[in-house]
Amino acid sequence: MTDAPSLETELERARDLSVSDLADAIExxxxxxxxxxxxCKGHEREDGAETEPHTATVFPDEVRDLQAADDAPESASDYDWRDVAxxxxxxLDDGDDGPTGETFEWALQTDACGDCVFYEEVGERADGTAKGACQVHEDRPLICETYPFSVALGGTSQPMGEAVDEAGMVRAHECEGLGRDISRAEAEELASALKTRAIRELEEAIGVRDNYAPTDADGVVVYDSEGPKRPDGTPVSDDA
Structure with missing residues (x-):
């Protein structure tokens, strides 16, 4: 049996990706x-029991960028970590006093309906369905900027389930916009962001691995590339 490539090996592959080749695949x-x-919205579970909340991965520095975003719906002074992520x-498990356990990523915050907190409906499309918009579009995380695509490298994430199409190193995930014409300029812009995202995902995975230090802190602990944190983004070591 062949061992899976190391994260460092996959990171080098990500850094060597050709933006032109990725753009060809996207085209x-x-x-x-x-x-x-x-x-951007929550999804009904297959059993129809309840809505599955939106779960888009966001990096720690992206959380801080969104806190300070010029187009954020609140000023940075009012916008704390938990408003974003x-x-x-x-x-995680459901404890008597709320969620408990360890996790290794941050997700964009959601509203009571399970939709991304930055999503809003701004009118109707031609077919009468709601037209969606992002309130922080210029500062949106890489996973949002590159949806519905991902790169087929170990250590990178696949948004919203298995791929429904692929070309070369590019995987496409469920989206009604697939199969439509895209200009070369738009394909190259998307390809560049996709390469950046693949690199960032692998750098984050390596950082999580290298900075992981078990803690006996109660409640929820998030291990990201900067070390263990509380749900409000503060380091566990800062606990009183």
């Missing part, structure tokens, strides 16, 4: 955002 698949909002729920 061959095709994409145009239809502003349906599906990638929440612990990724995977791996």
């Amino acid at each position: 061959s698949i095709g994409f145009e955002c239809t502003r349906c909002g599906a990638c 929440r612990p990724m729920p995977y791996g």
Whole structure:
């Protein structure tokens, strides 16, 4: 059996990716955002029991960028970590006093409906369905900027389940905008962001691994590349 490539090996592969080749792949698949909002909203579970909240990964520095975003719906002075991000729920348990356990990523914060807190509906599309918009579009995280695509490298994330199409190193995930014409300039811009995201995901994964130090802190602990944190983004070591 062949051992899986190390994160460092995958990081070097990510750094060597050709933006032109990625753009070729994106062009061959095709994409145009239809502003349906599906990638920003919660989703019904297959059993129909309840809504699955939106879970888009956000890096620690992206959280800080969103706190200070010029187009954020509140001023940076009023906008704390928990307004932007929440612990990724995977791996957490429901305790008597709320969630407990360890997780290794941050997810964009959601509202009471399970939608991204930055998502808003701004009118109707031609088919009568709601038109979606991002309140922090210019400062949106890389995973949002590059949706519905990901790169087929170990250590990188796949948004919203398995790929429905692929070309070369590029995977495409469920989205009604797939298969539509895209200009070369737009494909190259998307490809550049996709390469950046792949590099950042692997750097974050390496940082999480290298900075992991078990803690016996109660409640929820998020281990990111900067070390263990509380749900409000403060380091566990700062606990009184």
